[in-house]
Amino acid sequence: MSVSSSASGGAILAGRGGLGGSLSDAFWRKPQLLLFLMLTPPLLWLGVIYLGSLFALLIQSFFSIDEFSGMVVREFTLKTYGELLRPSNLDIIVRTVIMAGLVTIASAVIAFPIAYFAARYARGRWKAMFYLGVMLPLWSSYLVKIYAWKLILAKEGILGWVFDKLHLTFLIDGWLALPIVGGNSLSVSPTGTFLVFVYVWLPFMILPMQAALERVPTNLLEASADLGASPGQTFRNVLLPLALPGVIAGSIFTFSLTLGDYIIPQIIGTSHLFIGMAVYAHQGTAGNIPLAAAFTVVPVVIMGIYLWLAKRAGAFNAL
């Protein structure tokens, strides 16, 4: 047997030679060199180009615009931030934050049964189907999803048709007649904006929630039931506190995505601005880059506070 012949040759083998061989030897001797070479391209791209752009934007928020010439004055000032506090601008911020909050709450309520079912009861093929059932809407085209709602909410669309067939059109009309939430039709009302926001961001709430619920040991629920708790009490006192990190993790997405969006309210909604639309308007036609930049700082700061609070609640373990 050829293998059994005793060891032969020297203790050190000749290298492969060539460029590959010597480079490989150099990397082995100096692992830092390899690390440096691996990290340079991504760091140049993300660290220099991307972070650089973000900082450039931040700096511009400390510039101001000359009201007569419309030119940007490149001098440090807090004047632009002062403008943010004008009532009309504050309105925009408050409206956006309220919308983001409502969207987050609604998403959590709708997401919970789906996430709970997928985490607890779905097994095997059902589990895979649930997973894909959330992933496909999550990944399918953002614009198409909005477009679908334009079809649904149009006066002559499917929702109007269903209510008409059920002779319930007065419900829609009554709702639209309400102040604040109402409007001429669903597709130009804050209600419409809200519905589309919830639809588009819902999958981002389901996935982290499901991940958190899957980590709740079943025997805890059984223990609670054994100790005489009703299903409702078990839900309130055991399940909800344990699932909360997942809810918070999901809410980071729904909250942040709503804060920054400018396309949904532009297509389905009223003429009242949201933060994203204000940014878009100020940098575009108005050419007021400093104010646009100051507006972008708002969601970042709000998210910063939100993340800090979420971190204290231990939400990041569920990401």
Add this chain to the structure above:
Amino acid sequence: MPHAVSFQQVSRHFGAVRAVDAVDLEIAPGEFFAMLGPSGSGKTTCLRLIAGFEQPTSGHIEIFGETVEGVPPYRRNVNTVFQDYALFPHLNVADNVAYGQMIRGVGKAERARNAEAALEMVKLPGYGSRKPGQLSGGQRQRVALARALVNKPKVLLLDEPLGALDLKLREQMQEELKVLQKALGITFVFVTHDQSEALSMADRIAVFNEGRIMQTGTPEEIYRRPKTRFVADFVGSSNVLPPKVTQQLGGPAEWSSLRPEDVRLDAVSGHEARVTGASFLGSATRVTLDVAGEKLNVLLPSGLAVPEQGASVRFSWKPDDLHLMGTDA
């Protein structure tokens, strides 16, 4: 003939941790050498220094007389059997075994032949087309062995290769490894924390503790004549007696070691002691005695009468069996 492996004052420090601390070591060609010690004692780091996965902080390493500092693992004619086997999951068994030869540019037909021969050698003929995931732990271990041996290394390193196997399989593999090593004549360096494994397999043993070698010697030497308290206690769980007790038993004021199986219980002659406990081990019964406040274990072969707890007994030993280790062992 140069040593198969030689360490001269080799240290490997990780920050403040001295994983290996000024180790001198010489392994003879064709030897079955075991590195024995508790986890964290530096034995695995020594193995990795030989393989080339670690570089010494200071000191000098030679393999068959050739200096290996700065030589990467892929240029050392040394192969390793990893603790977790590290079989490539994307390759079948035959391609795993042939990997080293594929890298060296051996032709397809020839390396397939060699791989099958190596598989036969480890008693897995015809397993070549399976994936590692379809094998049992013992079979994976054999594939890992074949993958290393097929390259005919100058030194084969084995990192706790039997640790994950159950007892019966482990004993069988111990036997096979020994036979294989004698047949191939390759130097084996074997890392283990299991003292009985080291004693039964190795030609020589180095006992490690806290990055240093406490003692090197044949299994017989290590077992019979431990140099330190640590070695006596770690290898075969000897009774380690402080100088005061040694003196009471008629020896000099030195640390000493008395193997439990060397002590006889005797009704008439010898020292007096009280029985504090007994536990049945199968082939023997371990009786615990209280000697002047020190615990002394005695192994009583099966079939002998076991004294009652609290009973007063007499015990004795052959003069040679009380092994002295000096005053500061």
Add this chain to the structure above:
Amino acid sequence: MRSDRQNRTPMGLKIAAGVGLAFLHLPLLLIFLYAFTTEDKSYQFPPPGLTLKWFAVTWNRPDVWEALGLSVRVASISTAVALTLGTLCAAAISQTRFFGREAISLLVILPIALPGIITGISLRSAFNLAEIPFSFWTIVLGHATFCVVVVYNNAVARFRRLQGSLIEASMDLGADGFQTFRHVILPNIGTALLAGGMLAFALSFDEVIVTTFTAGQQATLPIWMLEELVRPRQRPVTNVVAMVVVLVTFLPILAAYYLTQDGDQISGQGK
């Protein structure tokens, strides 16, 4: 014991979960219906009739083809860049320990963690400051930036499952760094990279928010759709394009799912 209880699903939960999933999927199904409607002036439901003629009309529209072509080219190049940068980053993070690892993973995630409008407007103002004219490459630059993270997430998950000793085993058997990469690392992370690449492609193909800031006068397919949404002029063509977009994005998602099925999950944080 109440082991039977475990398997019995409460009816209310079943219904709520079913309704929730229906809420997610019915609007997408509606898109398919509308692609066949004969109505071309409004969004009337139910469609007065069904027809295939809009497919032919769309097929003959050069502007749709142009937008589609641009989107495919942008997505291909962005995916290639993201694959390179994401894999390098994942390898560096997983295979070595060094100071600042956390900061680098944060940096990779930042472009999708921040609202797209911030990424968009900062890149746009940076282009303005540097006087870089809008072009194909300004779009790619923006897309690659947020695509890196999907490749990175998939690659890091796979690297984590890769036994550390495999690389040592390969080197022990005589393979140098490049040979180890080719024969051990690449085969083991290949499917994860493929999945990451597909997701990156889908993400870029669909992106609109950043693109509006970096495209100038060029129209990718989403930009084309956005214009139709704001000022509907070609309702039937838009219907058909929407359906095709749904189909085109489903395929890479399904493929990525099957490629990564054994163990890691597709990161849902992609958008």
